[in-house]
Amino acid sequence: MSFEQDLERLEQIAAALDRADLTLDESLALFEEGIQRLRAASEALSKAEGRVTTLVEQANGAIEERDAG
Amino acid sequence: MSGRRGESPRRGTAPSLFDGAGSAGAPAPARRDAAPGESADTAIGVADLTTLAKEVLEGAFPPLWIRGEVSGFLKHRNGHWYFTLKDASASISCVVWSRDTARIPAAPDDGMQVMAFGQLSVYPARGQMQFMVRAMEAEGEGLWRKALEETRKRLERDGLLDPARKRALPRFPRRVAVITSPDGAALHDIQSVITRRNPTVDIIIVPAAVQGETAPASLVAALNLVARWQAADVVIVGRGGGSREDLWAFNDEGVARAIAACPIPTISAVGHEVDVTIADLVADHRAATPSAAAEAAVPVLDELVAWLGTLGRTMRAGAERRVTLARRDLRRLAGDLSLRARRSVERRRARLQQVAGRVDALSPLNTLARGYAVARGTDGRALGSVEAFAAGQAFALVLRDGQVDATVTRVRPGGPPRAAGAAQ
Numbered sequence: 293m294s295f296e297q298d299l300e301r302l303e304q305i306a307a308a309l310d311r312a313d314l315t316l317d318e319s320l321a322l323f324e325e326g327i328q329r330l331r332a333a334s335e336a337l338s339k340a341e342g343r344v345t346t347l348v349e350q351a352n353g354a355i356e357e358r359d360a361g
Numbered sequence: 362m363s364g365r366r367g368e369s370p371r372r373g374t375a376p377s378l379f380d381g382a383g384s385a386g387a388p389a390p391a392r393r394d395a396a397p398g399e400s401a402d403t404a405i406g407v408a409d410l411t412t413l414a415k416e417v418l419e420g421a422f423p424p425l426w427i428r429g430e431v432s433g434f435l436k437h438r439n440g441h442w443y444f445t446l447k448d449a450s451a452s453i454s455c456v457v458w459s460r461d462t463a464r465i466p467a468a469p470d471d472g473m474q475v476m477a478f479g480q481l482s483v484y485p486a487r488g489q490m491q492f493m494v495r496a497m498e499a500e501g502e503g504l505w506r507k508a509l510e511e512t513r514k515r516l517e518r519d520g521l522l523d524p525a526r527k528r529a530l531p532r533f534p535r536r537v538a539v540i541t542s543p544d545g546a547a548l549h550d551i552q553s554v555i556t557r558r559n560p561t562v563d564i565i566i567v568p569a570a571v572q573g574e575t576a577p578a579s580l581v582a583a584l585n586l587v588a589r590w591q592a593a594d595v596v597i598v599g600r601g602g603g604s605r606e607d608l609w610a611f612n613d614e615g616v617a618r619a620i621a622a623c624p625i626p627t628i629s630a631v632g633h634e635v636d637v638t639i640a641d642l643v644a645d646h647r648a649a650t651p652s653a654a655a656e657a658a659v660p661v662l663d664e665l666v667a668w669l670g671t672l673g674r675t676m677r678a679g680a681e682r683r684v685t686l687a688r689r690d691l692r693r694l695a696g697d698l699s700l701r702a703r704r705s706v707e708r709r710r711a712r713l714q715q716v717a718g719r720v721d722a723l724s725p726l727n728t729l730a731r732g733y734a735v736a737r738g739t740d741g742r743a744l745g746s747v748e749a750f751a752a753g754q755a756f757a758l759v760l761r762d763g764q765v766d767a768t769v770t771r772v773r774p775g776g777p778p779r780a781a782g783a784a785q
Contacts, residue, residue: 294535296594299533299668299672300532302669302672306676308679309678309679309680309683310675310678310679311679314683316687319680319683320680320683323680327676330669330672330673336535337662337666338561342564345564345565345566346567347538347566347567347587347590355589360566
């Protein structure tokens with residue numbers, strides 16, 4: 293699950309919970325899922341630093357990322 | 362100075378035909394039999410003449426820019442272009458060799474005012490003066506505009522400029538691919554803007570030539586690489602500002618098609634203010650500068666964190682509201698339930714009272730109250746039939762206000778005694 297997907301799902305969940313037209317069970321299940329995704333997304337954002345790499349194509353066509361300055 | 366050689370301040374190799382015995386500048390000695398072309402005996406061939414003329418002309422004229430109006434333009438099957446440049450009183454044949462046509466943005470139209478850069482020469486086969494064009498520009502950048510327009514039309518015909526094709530950029534990209542020169546200012550700008558806005562985002566540099574004749578192929582290769590790799594969320598392709606020629610690769614049709622074919626959302630970032638490049642038209646998002654592209658690609662981390670906080674609060678508030686609602690429902694149900702229970706008890710009590718009344722009415726005690734008596738055996742059982750009696754047996758008579766102990770003197774079976782009035 294990508295960060296983008298996590299956030300989009302979170303937005304759906306928040307909107308659904310905000311509408312309050314769900315059963316209690318649905319609400320609680322969504323809330324639980326939302327909290328998990330919120331945690332995953334927050335962790336992604338709190339990672340130390342993005343990497344800077346250079347994309348290189350090998351002679352055999354394989355694609356490799358190399359650390360760049 | 363002899364008229365034959367005096368006028369030429371020419372460069373290049375001196376034609377050997379005219380090289381007599383004398384040193385340059387000095388009049389040739391009068392050796393009539395040795396001077397080619399001076400008599401019928403020493404007549405030179407036509408090819409020698411045209412070759413000589415060609416060498417003289419090319420030596421006399423350095424490559425230069427000339428100005429004129431295009432007429433009779435012809436694109437030959439062999440790839441060369443032929444046309445005439447003219448003005449009010451003169452004209453000259455021009456040729457663009459096929460290998461040079463690629464450097465000219467578009468073929469000129471007849472009537473177009475152009476500036477052509479090239480070498481004045483002679484076309485020996487026709488003995489004709491000809492200008493070999495290596496570069497060309499039109500008044501008002503007409504050739505660039507024409508080239509652009511032609512490419513634009515082809516792309517439009519294929520639907521690649523349809524606004525409906527434009528994809529939304531990812532709102533929360535984690536990996537940004539950047540196709541540009543690895544040592545250009547553009548890369549530096551993009552990197553510093555992304556890092557400033559959101560240092561947690563990965564930057565993947567995909568080096569490419571962004572100007573010169575190799576640029577289009579290099580950009581296409583880089584775009585294809587990103588397309589095959591597919592691990593980036595968004596790709597920026599661009600370079601810093603430059604002259605129109607510098608930016609020309611971003612008007613290349615092949616580059617435009619590679620951008621259109623990219624499976625990942627694209628941002629064009631060609632530093633220029635004047636015009637829109639073809640790449641801009643095809644990309645999902647157009648940024649005026651590389652920095653602007655980085656801003657469009659990457660949201661600010663703090664805003665992202667704040668948004669996560671907002672989402673969390675909305676979720677919590679929603680869930681809490683739902684729980685409160687459920688609790689209220691529960692309370693109401695509980696209230697209903699106790700009310701129903703109370704009513705049900707009351708209903709039962711009422712029925713009980715009703716039944717009790719009926720039971721009361723039927724009670725033997727009431728009969729006693731009306732003056733009847735019940736006979737009971739010594740064991741307390743009611744004796745309801747003569748068969749329960751035997752002479753001499755002790756029994757009791759229960760009456761309204763007490764009991765009488767008695768003994769059977771005689772048993773007389775038969776129907777119940779007649780009512781007093783009906784006897785006899």
